[in-house]
Amino acid sequence: MPENSLASLTQLTNADGANQEKNRQKSIREVFHNLKRGRAVELTPSRQFGIYLHIPFCFHKCHYCDFYSIVDTKDRQRVFAERLEQEIGAAREWFAQPVRSIFVGGGTPTLLAADLWRNLLKTLADSLPLAPDLEFTAEANPETVTAELAGVLAAGGVNRVSIGAQSFDPAHLKTLERQHEPANVARSMDRFRHAGIHDLNLDLIFGVPGQSLEAWRDDLESALALKPTHLSCYGLTYEPNTALTRRMTMGRVTPIDDSVEADMYEHTIARLGEAGYEHYEISAWARPGRRCRHNLLYWKNDDWWPFGPSASGHLNGLRWKNVPRLTEYLDHGPLPRVQEVEYVDPAARSGEALMMGLRLREGIPGDRLERILTEAPNVASSRRAAIDRLIERGSLEWRDGSLRLSDRGLLIADSVLVELI
Numbered sequence: 001m002p003e004n005s006l007a008s009l010t011q012l013t014n015a016d017g018a019n020q021e022k023n024r025q026k027s028i029r030e031v032f033h034n035l036k037r038g039r040a041v042e043l044t045p046s047r048q049f050g051i052y053l054h055i056p057f058c059f060h061k062c063h064y065c066d067f068y069s070i071v072d073t074k075d076r077q078r079v080f081a082e083r084l085e086q087e088i089g090a091a092r093e094w095f096a097q098p099v100r101s102i103f104v105g106g107g108t109p110t111l112l113a114a115d116l117w118r119n120l121l122k123t124l125a126d127s128l129p130l131a132p133d134l135e136f137t138a139e140a141n142p143e144t145v146t147a148e149l150a151g152v153l154a155a156g157g158v159n160r161v162s163i164g165a166q167s168f169d170p171a172h173l174k175t176l177e178r179q180h181e182p183a184n185v186a187r188s189m190d191r192f193r194h195a196g197i198h199d200l201n202l203d204l205i206f207g208v209p210g211q212s213l214e215a216w217r218d219d220l221e222s223a224l225a226l227k228p229t230h231l232s233c234y235g236l237t238y239e240p241n242t243a244l245t246r247r248m249t250m251g252r253v254t255p256i257d258d259s260v261e262a263d264m265y266e267h268t269i270a271r272l273g274e275a276g277y278e279h280y281e282i283s284a285w286a287r288p289g290r291r292c293r294h295n296l297l298y299w300k301n302d303d304w305w306p307f308g309p310s311a312s313g314h315l316n317g318l319r320w321k322n323v324p325r326l327t328e329y330l331d332h333g334p335l336p337r338v339q340e341v342e343y344v345d346p347a348a349r350s351g352e353a354l355m356m357g358l359r360l361r362e363g364i365p366g367d368r369l370e371r372i373l374t375e376a377p378n379v380a381s382s383r384r385a386a387i388d389r390l391i392e393r394g395s396l397e398w399r400d401g402s403l404r405l406s407d408r409g410l411l412i413a414d415s416v417l418v419e420l421i
């Protein structure tokens with residue numbers, strides 16, 4: 001599909017609010033109805049293209065979690081996996097650009113049975129134009145990783161795994177209502193390495209109620225001892241409508257002091273730097289050459305196609321989200337119904353590019369910053385003024401020709417970035 005066809009597609013979805021409303025219960029095929037069937041989406045050649053698959057099952061709901069997941073261990077796994085394969089087969093006609101990254105998230109992807117994973121991986125390999133140097137990540141919960149599953153993932157092309165460790169302290173795991181034992185993290189890493197997957201990320205959470213700076217230091221040391229290639233360290237957030245937030249509202253848990261959380265973050269930056277990890281995004285650290293290509297695609301506002309319930313996608317300014325209800329997802333195919341179809345207008349798009357680009361420690365090169373600002377001329381002068389103000393306050397800085405968050409700005413990144421929208 002030529003670029004101008006994509007533009008007309010996006011105009012179609014942005015025609016007016018009523019049109020967006022109408023799109024709520026359509027399939028993405030219907031949203032694309034002005035395109036001839038069988039023509040592949042041609043993306044701007046310089047853009048990167050990936051896919052995201054959402055596996056919605058968990059065997060327990062963690063108390064801080066606001067991802068779409070349902071507690072349903074076995075009953076609907078097979079029918080779901082078959083439906084997902086059907087969706088992949090139906091979407092292939094839109095893919096012309098090689099897929100450079102796949103990310104399977106959830107939910108708990110490693111809860112899916114090994115034979116279902118085997119079929120899914122074969123369908124992906126048979127159906128989609130995968131780049132020869134594909135980065136293929138699966139999320140894993142430590143308690144669900146068997147040697148058999150690790151072998152199936154490695155044989156099917158998965159070459160990176162992101163493990164939800166969160167903490168190595170049983171008391172903090174309990175506060176978060178995580179179900180694994182700390183020792184499961186090392187065991188799952190051993191199983192992946194034995195199967196041939198060596199690119200391993202650990203997710204960690206700091207700022208857990210009751211956690212001291214000392215306890216967080218210990219967590220970080222436990223993680224470093226396992227020699228992951230990548231670490232993602234997030235401050236705990238109290239999302240609306242989660243059990244943890246309800247417990248906080250009822251006074252059953254007390255958030256830790258902001259200054260302690262800031263100390264934890266500063267310690268993380270210093271310690272991981274000393275250990276040889278590159279801090280390349282607010283919450284992400286990698287060994288040289290091990291940055292997560294798929295997450296970079298989000299931060300650089302590139303393109304990705306979503307599979308599975310509640311998965312969101314983005315194609316050249318067009319965003320959509322598959323229905324976040326498993327039953328509805330199972331009942332309507334081959335492409336799922338979508339909601340929240342939206343064409344991001346140039347002003348919003350350049351605001352997003354600013355916010356996401358500044359999450360990266362390398363920041364935004366000066367020439368790219370100019371392009372981003374001129375994309376939205378009506379708000380360019382107010383954004384320039386906001387940038388000047390933030391530089392004056394010491395939250396942003398110029399370094400090596402790029403605008404980036406200063407060390408001080410990093411500590412209050414959310415409030416800095418929001419001023420640039």
Ligand code: SF4
Pocket residue numbers: 057058060061062065066067069106107108141164
């Ligand atoms: S395992 Fe992950 S997706 Fe499932 S409930 Fe816990 S945090 Fe949420």
